Amino acid sequence: MPAAAGPIRVAIINDYEVVVRGLADMLGGYADRVRVVELSTRDGVSSPVDVVLYDTYSRPREDPRGVQELTGDDRVEAVAVYTWNFEPELIDGALAAGARGYLAKTLPAKELVESVERIHNGEVVVSPSPGHTPVVSGDWPGRPEGLSLRESEMIALITQGRSNQEICRLAYLSPNTVKSYIRSAYRKIGITSRSQAVLWGVEHGMRAYPYRASRASERVPS
Known part of the structure; x- marks a missing residue:
């Protein structure tokens, strides 16, 4: 898929509306660099996107099959898992399934956008393990x-x-x-x-x- 001109097209996938909308709002201050074009609670997209952020809220043990389905979609350029769970087995499984990013939910919005840009430019980006750092961005039920x-x-x-x-x-x-x-x-x-x-x-x-x-x-x- 040829790279899109202008802001990077991002899709956000999770089972919960409040989660995808919260992450979209978090990225909203960087509309000149990333543009959220789709919010979804299904493991797929309906239009071409440059990077999918696959939020693992309520799916703490990431299923590589979900990543494989996304990376196998011709409309998706790259997939990044967005999570607080940094068990080596999960990181290895996601990367082996084709993910180009494994990003921590503790990243400030600016660093998350920078990571998305690096992934879009062809890098494989794995955040440092967040350890017990609290998540303060985005949104979640409760x-x-x-x-x-x-x-x-x-x-x-x-x-x-x-x-x-x-x-x-x-x-x-x-x-x-x-x-x-x-x-x-x-x-x-x-x-x-x-x-x-x-x-x-x-x-x-x-x-x-x-x-x-x-x-x-x-x-x-x-």
Whole structure:
């Protein structure tokens, strides 16, 4: 696919409207360099793009098949996984599946845009591991109620029906760490049980719905 003139065309993919819109808003101050042309909650695009940012919120253990589907799409020039999970196995799997970037959610907007530009110019870009650095940019369900990204993801996975054991496997976290995040989340949102967590998650947008929106036409889910 020939490179587009002007700003780099970016598509953002995730299961949640608030997540893709939050990331799009984060990039909005750099419209002269990157232009968000598509927001999607499906693993694909509907028009040619230069770089796909594949946000892994609620998919903490990235599935290389999703990356492979995107890199195999002739309308996609390059794919970058956007995540806080930097387990070597996940990085290697994403790159082996064809991703040209593995970017941390702790990157300030300016550095994220610079990484997208480098990827568009043909580089393979892997951010330094974020460690325990908090994520302060973008958006996620439960943020207005005070949940951190990881606490929000715990509630989202519980809302999906995941057990603690499954969450440990998906998020590469120890049982004690998962329990700690869950206890902290429960305390912040004023609940005490898993059934209450599921109800709270559904009421606060943690059940993912199929969604696709063209930034140009401003289509929104009905």
